[in-house]
Amino acid sequence: MxxxxTLKQIAKELDVSISxxxxxxxxxxxxxxxTRQKVQAFAKLYNYKPNNIAxxxxxxxxxxxxxxxxxIVHHFFATVISGVENVANEHGYNVIVCLSDESFDKEVINMEMLANGSIDxxxxxxxxxxxxxxxxHHISEVxxxxxxxxxxxxxxxxxxxxKVIIDDNLSAIQAVQTLIDKGLKKIALITTVDYVSVGKLRTEGYLKALKSNDIKIDENLILKIEDIEHCDEAIEDLIKNQQIDAIFAVNELFAVTAIKSALKIGLKIPEDIAVIGFTDGIISKYSSPSITxxxxxxxxxxxxxAKMLIERLESEDEDDEHYRTEVIETHLVERESTPTL
Amino acid sequence: MxxxxTLKQIAKELDVSISxxxxxxxxxxxxxxxTRQKVQAFAKLYNYKPNNIAxxxxxxxxxxxxxxxxxIVHHFFATVISGVENVANEHGYNVIVCLSDESFDKEVINMEMLANGSIDxxxxxxxxxxxxxxxxHHISEVxxxxxxxxxxxxxxxxxxxxKVIIDDNLSAIQAVQTLIDKGLKKIALITTVDYVSVGKLRTEGYLKALKSNDIKIDENLILKIEDIEHCDEAIEDLIKNQQIDAIFAVNELFAVTAIKSALKIGLKIPEDIAVIGFTDGIISKYSSPSITxxxxxxxxxxxxxAKMLIERLESEDEDDEHYRTEVIETHLVERESTPTL
DNA sequence: AGACCTTCCGAAAACGTTTTCGTGTTGAAA
DNA sequence: TTTCAACACGAAAACGTTTTCGGAAGGTCT
Structure with missing residues (x-):
């Protein structure tokens, strides 16, 4: 072993100064x-690498x-980490991951831990x-x-x-419009409770799309899920009790659950019910039928x-207060859960 | 802003020494x-937190x-990180994640980066x-x-x-035995190339199970996938060209791909073909039919x-050469892709 | 009055770097 | 011989902590 x-040890061995x-x-x-040659040879021999902490x-x-x-056990977040890692590594950065577990307290604790010098x-x-x-407050403090x-x-x-976001509102409008264009009228919405920002925006998009096509909004067709673990029954009830042409779900899980429920009841997809989900993850791709x-x-x-962060970290003027919000474009991936025209 | x-600043303000x-x-x-009270009050006021790097x-x-x-865009690895995070946090540790991207060079680079003091x-x-x-060599060096x-x-x-592993061999044997017990004889194997350690062990398990039941091994029923991106055709060919009762796949992706192929051909699952996969991920759960x-x-x-690592980090005697290999037990989750007796 | 013990605090080293500045030696120019 | 530059190197500070040790001040005891 x-x-x-360290530099000090090399200096001692070679009888020169640390400098x-x-x-x-x-x-x-x-x-x-x-001297240079001598030192370099010795350093190489002993595999010297400067200490990162120092x-x-x-x-x-x-x-x-x-x-x-x-x-992190979530396809979307995992892909985001992957994206961050890529460009971080390109620029010589490492990535330290903390999970809030959807908890406020954990989020605060994690931020405070990391803010004390551990990261840039x-x-x-x-x-x-x-x-x-x-x-x-924890964020503004940092x-x-x-x-x-x-x-x-x-x-x-x-x-x-x-900030980096997608245009949740517009994407939802386009998705719902696609369903309408396929001649579907009775479109149900499976969404989250309103305080989840993206869920709210997608819900608004659904409403806008219906309105602009003069389709009356039926509150019975809108399902807001609080507890994602037990969404099955609610979704099954929705499909059973309402006459539905199509479903727009604000995430993959709701979409695939809806499909399973529909199949169970004996409905055919996409003939009886078309389904469009959100977030193109592994489920949508491998589900049978695969999900649009x-x-x-x-x-x-x-x-x-990552790019925005690193740019800011390495920019000359420290406190540039000019913040940007980048919008990543989305597109609809059409698969088997929607009918072709 | x-x-x-820092301590130094507090010391200066209060006109005492850093110590x-x-x-x-x-x-x-x-x-x-x-003095204590005075200092603590001041520190609290200015929200002093010691610098982690120092x-x-x-x-x-x-x-x-x-x-x-x-x-990281992989259900199993994501769950492992999640597990590590949990116990790491409990013990006051942070987690820094690096991706090798299945590349030797990246693995080496990442290890070397982190080994220079960044982690314990x-x-x-x-x-x-x-x-x-x-x-x-990079591992033994570290x-x-x-x-x-x-x-x-x-x-x-x-x-x-x-080390922490599962008993890949035994688990495979049990899975295949389950198929045999259900009266299935012509069991195909979809596996990886041999250098992937877990793939090899699972393959061996498959072979052992057949042997111990006196079922002749048919090389035509064994499919070794090199390129996971284009496994579809090979799998479809296998199903089309061979008379198969069941499929044992060494991972989720192979299993779901097999199911999709079979359904496409018009076969029924589990009636015509039963399927058992490996790694209980999100795909198996949400696929239609869901996968055993x-x-x-x-x-x-x-x-x-994480527990093993932390124990070693915090143990008294630094270089305890007594290494352990923990085996995590597996179990078969029976779902819709296998027939009930 | 001297010896000694508390109480309270500061100086300094240490962790491993980088970098600025100072200094001694050498050689050449005047 | 003197003067000065060039060269080669070392001392020390700095980053922010913790901790050991030493010491000044004050009190108590003989």
Whole structure:
């Protein structure tokens, strides 16, 4: 077991000063050819690598990005991390991941832990509880200390910072319009409770699309799910009790659950009921029938967020208060759960 | 914008020494009640929090765990991270995630980056390329420097360290036996190429199960997939050209692809063909029909790995060479893709 | 009055770097 | 011989902590 070697040890062995070793390894012209060679050879032999922690302390930069998301066992969030990792690595950054578990307290604790020097900046998506409480003091505090934050997907207008989102509203309108264009009239909506920002926006999009096509809104066709674990019964009831042509679901899980329920009852998809989901994940792709969805490119979103963060970190003027909100475009991936014209 | 306050600044403001401030905040008996109160009040007012980097440098401990996995957009690996996060947080550790992208080079680079002081220990699963090359020098190097490593799932006997695995062999035997017990004889295998350790073990399990039931092994029923992106055609061919009762697939993706192919041809599941997969992910659960799988509890695996690592990190005797291999039990989750007796 | 013990606090080292500045030696020019 | 530049290197500060040790001030005891 040979422990990591430090500048000090090399200096001692070679009987020179620490400064000389450091400069030699950096090919400084201050050091004679001779000494440089000697030091470099020795360093290579002992596989010297500078200690990251010491560097971080000195440079006041950790070259690390902190990500805080509600959960990781979730296709969309996983793709976002993947996107962040990619561009982070390209720029020599590491990524430290914390899970809020949809809990406000955990989100706060995690942010505070990381804010004490561990990272250079945050990329985050709000937990449900945080969105419900509308308490963002932990975020503004961090920003106030000069640490940049980029929010994605689940964002809030109450905080001024860079953001990356999709146009949930427009995407929902387009999805519903697609159903209408296929001649479907009685379109149900399966959505989340309103405090989830993206759910709310998608719901609004659904309403707008119906209105602009002069379709009367039927509250009985709108299902707001609180408890995602037990959505099955509610969805099954909806399909059984209402005459429905199509379903627009604000996420994959609702979409696939709706399909399973419909199949169970004996309905055919897409002939009897068409389904469009949101977030193009693994479920939509591999479900039978496969599901038509609004594709939300997590890789792109994560990549963009990372790029914005790193740009800010490495920009000259520290506190540029000019924050941007990037909108990632979506598109509809048509699969087997919707009829072809 | 108020930047983070340091001991030095507090000391200056209060006209005492840095040591006094530090001790006061730690409630040291060395400091008078008076001074202590004064310092603590001031620190609280300015929301003082010690700098993690400085602490890491001093203590030679980062309280951070590094995870290196092949990919994160993958249900199983995501659950493992989740498991690691849980117990890591409980013990005050953070988690830094790196993706090897199934590439040997990336795995090496990531390990080297993190090994230079950024973390206290590794939890990792080998990339495909690493398993193929059988080159593990980067891992033994890290271990040699005194940094503990825990490997999970995709492990190797060439490295001595703590490991967490499932009994792939036995689990496969049980799965295939289940099919046989249901009266199925012509059982196909869809597996990976041999260098993937878990794929190989599961394949062996399949073979053993057939042998012990005196069923002749038909090479035509064994499909080894190299390129996972284009497995569709091969699988469809297999189903079309061979008379098959059942399919044992070594992962979810193969299983669901097989089902989709069979349905496409017009076969009924499970009546015409039964299917058992491996890894109980989101696909198996939400597929139609849902898929019977060998459940491999990623949360448990990650949690166990984290526990082993932390125990080693915090154990008294530094270089305990007594390495353990924990086996996480699996169980078969029976769903719609297999017939009930 | 001297010896000694508390109480309270500060100086300094240590962790591993980088970088600025100072300094001793050498050689050449005046 | 003196003067000055060029060269090669080392000392020290800085980043923010924790902790050991030493010491000043004051009190108590003989």
């Amino acid at each position: 040979k422990r990591k070697v 000389t070793v450091s400069k030699s390894l950096k090919d400084s012209a201050e050091i004679s050819e001779d 560097l971080s302390l000195k440079n006041k930069k950790t070259k690390t990005i902190g990500i805080i998301i509600p959960e 900046g945050f990329i985050m998506s709000l937990s449900k509880e945080t969105q419900q409480k509308r308490d963002f 920003i106030n200390q000069g640490m940049p934050v980029v929010m994605f997907d689940r964002v809030t207008n109450d905080i001024l910072c860079d 969805t609004v594709s939300q490119n997590g890789i792109k979103m994560g990549g963009k967020a | 108020k930047r983070k306050v 006094t401030v530090s001790k006061s905040l730690k409630d040291s008996a060395e400091i008078s009640e008076d 602490l890491s440098l001093k203590n030679k401990k980062t309280k951070t765990i590094g995870i290196i996995i092949p990919e 220990g590794f939890i990792m699963s080998l990339s495909k390329e690493t398993q193929q090359k059988r080159d593990f 271990i040699n420097q005194g940094m503990p490593v825990v490997m999970f799932d995709r492990v190797t006997n060439d490295i001595l360290c703590d 799988t060998v459940s491999q509890n990623g949360i448990k695996m990650g949690g166990k790995a």
